[in-house]
Amino acid sequence: MAITAAMVKELRERTGAGMMDCKKVLVEVNGDMDAAVKLMREKGMAKAAKKAGRVAAEGLVKTVVDGTKAAIVEVNSETDFVSKNESFVAFVENVAKHAIQSGAEDIEAFLNEPWFLDTEKTVETVQKEHIATIGENLSIRRFKVLNIGENAIAEYIHGGGKIGVLVEIAGAQGEEVIEAGRNIAMQVAATNPKYVSRDDVDQEFIDAETEILTTQALNEGKPADIVEKMIKGRVQKLLKEVCLLDQPYVKDDEMTVANYLKSVAPAAKIVNVVRYETGEGIEKAEENFAEEVAKQING
Numbered sequence: 001m002a003i004t005a006a007m008v009k010e011l012r013e014r015t016g017a018g019m020m021d022c023k024k025v026l027v028e029v030n031g032d033m034d035a036a037v038k039l040m041r042e043k044g045m046a047k048a049a050k051k052a053g054r055v056a057a058e059g060l061v062k063t064v065v066d067g068t069k070a071a072i073v074e075v076n077s078e079t080d081f082v083s084k085n086e087s088f089v090a091f092v093e094n095v096a097k098h099a100i101q102s103g104a105e106d107i108e109a110f111l112n113e114p115w116f117l118d119t120e121k122t123v124e125t126v127q128k129e130h131i132a133t134i135g136e137n138l139s140i141r142r143f144k145v146l147n148i149g150e151n152a153i154a155e156y157i158h159g160g161g162k163i164g165v166l167v168e169i170a171g172a173q174g175e176e177v178i179e180a181g182r183n184i185a186m187q188v189a190a191t192n193p194k195y196v197s198r199d200d201v202d203q204e205f206i207d208a209e210t211e212i213l214t215t216q217a218l219n220e221g222k223p224a225d226i227v228e229k230m231i232k233g234r235v236q237k238l239l240k241e242v243c244l245l246d247q248p249y250v251k252d253d254e255m256t257v258a259n260y261l262k263s264v265a266p267a268a269k270i271v272n273v274v275r276y277e278t279g280e281g282i283e284k285a286e287e288n289f290a291e292e293v294a295k296q297i298n299g
Contacts, residue, residue: 001031002031003027003031007026008026011025011026011033011040017132017133025039025040041129041132056077056078056137056138056141057078057278057282058076058077058078058079058080058082058279059074059075059077059092059139060092060161060162061074061161061164061276062092062093062095062096062157062161062164063155063157063165063166064097064099064100065153068148068150069100069145069146070148070153070168071096071099071100071102071143071145072143072144072155072165072276073092073096073142074142074143074164074278075091076138076141076282077134077137078137082136082138083161084160085134087130087133088130088134091130091138094116094117095140097116098113098115098116098117099145100145102145104143107140107141110123110140110143111124112124144166144274146166148168151170151271152170152174152178153168153181154167154178154180154182156186156189158189162277163189163276163278164275164276165185165188165274165275165276166185166274167185167188167272168181168270168271169261169268169269170269171265171268171269172268174265176265177264177265177268180264180268183260184257184260184261186250187244187249187250189275191247191250193273194242194243195242195243196243196245197244197258197270198239200243206235213234213238214227217231244270244273245257245258245270
């Protein structure tokens with residue numbers, strides 16, 4: 001069968017592969033389009049497997065709110081270039097849309113779920129197809145779904161997707177509450193508090209910090225009989241730093257975050273805070289800008 005330009009174009013649109021590769025595969029399968037797509041996917045997956053060992057520590061965080069649910073996802077790429085790629089951005093948006101419908105409790109189950117846009121494929125299959133199309137390793141790293149019911153939810157994305165935050169507020173509704181939640185989400189993005197309130201602080205954390213602060217005070221030459229009183233003060237100061245509600249509110253440091261929220265809605269209570277930062281905890285490969293550019297050029 002003669003391979004036409006229209007056939008090559010169709011296969012390219014369906015697979016995202018290069019024009020010459022599409023023509024070569026169409027010749028190989030004698031123009032059978034479905035067989036060509038299948039073969040391209042197979043070749044793409046084999047290609048993707050070779051890339052799977054590369055460190056994916058860039059990428060995007062995306063949030064989505066739909067009715068009584070909210071979701072946040074992190075999808076990693078190898079380079080910052082790809083995180084700005086339209087195809088990658090669209091993929092991350094769809095991963096977030098899938099997450100809000102997901103019943104998975106961990107990432108393994110998530111990857112094995114039928115893809116919401118094409119139930120004949122799994123999420124992992126779609127991820128591998130994008131690896132083959134984009135040309136570098138991608139990884140759906142984590143997700144979180146909140147069943148918010150009638151609670152208010154605020155979402156905030158910082159740095160074009162480098163940090164994402166969800167803040168769920170119970171006890172109050174309305175645009176003012178959501179706006180307050182968004183302001184608090186901005187603070188969470190900036191300060192990365194360890195806890196929402198002092199009620200959330202575990203004793204293990206306090207004991208560990210007390211031991212460190214005590215050692216520091218003794219090393220400073222402070223008398224042992226006053227170290228205990230000093231440490232209580234230092235622990236209280238630390239708690240104001242690591243507990244969101246105790247932090248000075250960034251837009252008005254005369255009040256705490258707790259006081260700010262109360263001023264907007266006295267009955268409002270923060271019940272959930274989720275903060276994802278792209279690549280946090282991943283050991284990134286040391287590369288300079290020129291090397292990254294060269295990698296993109298050389299494929």
